[in-house]
Amino acid sequence: MQDVQDIVFKVYENVHLEEGIVVLKNFLVNAYMYRGTSVKEMSRMLNLPVPVVSAIKNEFKKNGIVDLSNGIGLTKNGEIYVKDVLGYKNADTDVLKDILENTGIDLSRFEKEIEELGAIYQNRPEVDVEVDQSKCTAETGMKRAVLMLKSGCLIGKKIACIGDDDLTSIAIVLLLKHIAVSDNLSGMADITVFDIDKRILSYIKKVSEEYKIDIECIQHDLCNPIDNQYKNKFDCITTDPPYTLNGLNLFLSRGISVLKKESNLSVFLSFAHKTPQIRFLMQQLFVNEGLILSNIYPKFNVYEGAQILGGVSDLMILTTTAQYTKELISGIFSDEIYTGKFKQTIRTYECKQCSEKYLVGMNQKITTIEQLKSQGCLKCPANKFNLIRKG
């Protein structure tokens, strides 16, 4: 199949799309899934102008990949490429279409998988709050996997989970099983998990073996750079980092380091809904990393137990650009990243008696609660305070 692979690169050289080679692959997948589709419909699916789609179509035709005898279809070579290289061989296209054509994410068709995932989640290792672990629900895990599928970031893709205490990797496996024609899931996606916690890695390893798919599990402290052998290799990353700016910066940086240097690759980022100031600083960080914020799904993730804001977080899809995307942290990182240890957290305390509020934290007039207690309230004689807000 090296030949067709080469042709896709050659076509990319010719049409030189800013949207990246991934769009050419999507073109072929659409031609496979929706044989006979029109240029206009393809333009809508790819979100590209009609003349650009026309140019792509003609280039593929010239190279014997696309068959235009009846709308846009694939030649035999094109079909082999989509099946073998792009990973669609074992995918049931009817099941797939059913999911893709549904606007939004309809979980009702995944009841069986959610139940199965729920049982697997039940037995996962206890959370280690020291490293900001928390457990998302089985529904959330499945929603994430479906969103990745619908975004074209699952089948045939090389996926890196940058931290995976949520077992998103396993949710992906269950979704693949849902789509697969045969039991053999290998080749449908290539998943690698980087996590600091050996317990989680061995649990993922054990479960994945039961599903006869190989998930590569790397024990790794993300404060250290990821090994060179994994650099520039992945099509997509998913991460739910510690909810601090340092944590975000570090996990995104490590994620970028393993992503291919291509345009239009996706980062599935889960993060708490922060105050406007922090959200602004997050977006400044995205820009500094050269990432585009392409989609925002408010309150997408639901967690067990976590009580801040009722245990929900947002999911964002960030998109790479060929020109700008670059990790900000490339060496060893030695600052704090976890919320509990994070010295810059600003807490708001309220005087128990008169309700006067005080900001406490690094760079504030009062840096610790002990200091606040020893000075006492400035408005009344009390020196007892309630914590009313963190972060």
Next chain:
Amino acid sequence: MQDVQDIVFKVYENVHLEEGIVVLKNFLVNAYMYRGTSVKEMSRMLNLPVPVVSAIKNEFKKNGIVDLSNGIGLTKNGEIYVKDVLGYKNADTDVLKDILENTGIDLSRFEKEIEELGAIYQNRPEVDVEVDQSKCTAETGMKRAVLMLKSGCLIGKKIACIGDDDLTSIAIVLLLKHIAVSDNLSGMADITVFDIDKRILSYIKKVSEEYKIDIECIQHDLCNPIDNQYKNKFDCITTDPPYTLNGLNLFLSRGISVLKKESNLSVFLSFAHKTPQIRFLMQQLFVNEGLILSNIYPKFNVYEGAQILGGVSDLMILTTTAQYTKELISGIFSDEIYTGKFKQTIRTYECKQCSEKYLVGMNQKITTIEQLKSQGCLKCPANKFNLIRKG
């Protein structure tokens, strides 16, 4: 009502929320609409942690605005404030709840308004392509108004339309009429339109008079700063600027200049779905203007006629921050802003004979089509080219 107004500011001083005074107003509106609601439910509605909502509640209680005898409700003073100052006097809360509680935007309940709006749109002035005018559909106009309502940016708000060839102002009026108990729409929202085109302004003026609501129509070339009397006065802006980075920068800057200097105010921005590079530069611009990209609605807007990408554009909600939001352009702007005149547009031409592609535009090796024609194709003897992409 100055008293209660003062109390809201006083409470804001005390709880000093980064989310801005607008959250306190929303708290009162929710207490009015959902009398008896719980702190937990209020926390969910405001997207704020429970302890913060508790603190707000207690402050309002202390100041005699909120009544806690049975869940969260309003005192008589609080109710007068919400009705008279926050503009809810003439709003039918059942109709309102029905719209707000519907996830997404269900246009079926606005069939009558869409028909009415369609007739008004029919008679609007012809588009002037020189200034990048285009006509969105009546459905799009209504969707925008409903989105503003659902985002808490319509009732009682001072709204500026920064350019309004789409007649969004009129769509808002029709939505207000849908919600209103009586025919008197004044006081429900305060709309000002800034546009360069006198024909559009006089049409808006004429239609608004038929609906007995006063829309202030200001003829203004946005290349000049907006008059000081309008600065720092508005709660919300809506704009569909020329689809160039200059156009975006200019319209956002003028919009920011008329917005109050508060946190958490919204900019409803419609803009074409651009290439990754341009989308990145747009987001860099948002960060430089100190705005947060809070929501993205892909393909939200549909336009009549416009054929690029099937005549659709995205809608984004940008949010102000108290610390960072600042217009980048404050003086007279003399660069090009319209797509047709915009020298930096990069066009892709294809050789008619061999399909070789050439990028043409400012900062490219070839800056004009004339230059390309005179040099001819580098791969074959032809010198005729098709334009296959703009932008």
